[in-house]
Amino acid sequence: MALEPDERRDPRDPASPSGAETRSSDTTDALIARAVEAVRSAPEDDASWREITTNVLDRVRRLMGPSEPVLVHAADGATTQDDEGSRTYLSTRVLVAALRRLLQQAPTHAPTGIDLTVDGERLVDVELRLVGAYGTDLRALADRLHVEVLALLRDLLGPDPQLGASTVSICFEDIVDGDPRTV
Incomplete structure (x- = not known):
């Protein structure tokens, strides 16, 4: 069931026998396709399957980073969703x-970074780190983003009375010439 390395390929770039060090989405797709093929060809009762599954899931969880639950508020601001005291988290x-x-x-x-702080199941701080395009009025952009971010948070979390403009901080870490999404 193990994936055997292809001896002709450079370990730095499995898609290139020439040893180029660049990776593309085609390379990633090819690797994923090989992994899927190997998993599908393995017998279902293979004893190593559980070990492999656990190992892969542990790696994915480490890659994704930790996550915390944030309490969702009902339309009236209540934290309980019904008479039985049910709560919803995001x-x-x-x-x-x-x-x-x-x-x-x-x-x-x-965005270059998004950090959330949760205290007592409530979102208490949102720190946004951004790269801006040269020539953009950053103050006006930050004002607009404050409004948009708060609207999104209220849409997702409901009308939490503790969620206000001071919850969101925006820091421009760099200014680039052109579209920051592609630089």
Whole structure:
């Protein structure tokens, strides 16, 4: 069941027998396709399957980083969703992904980092680190992003009374010529 390395390929770049050190999405796709083929060809009762699955899942979890639950509020601001006291939570991983999508929509800026702080199941701080495009009015952009980020957070988490403009901080770490999403 193990994937055997192809002796003709440079270990730095499995897609290139010539030893080029660049990787492309085609290379990644080819590697994934080989892995899928190897897994599918293995017998289901293979004793090593559980060990491999556990190892892969552990690596994916480490890659993804930790996630914390954030309490979602009902339309009236309550934290319970029904008479039985049920609560709904949203993962910080989901929040970061949604914020990243929002911050990648315009050619005036791109995110370099998104940090969330959760205290007592509530989101208490959002730190956004961005790269801006040269010539952009960064103050006006930051003002607009504050509004958009808070609207997104309220849409996802409901009307948490502790969630306000001071929750979100924006830091421009660099200015680049051209579209920061492609630089």
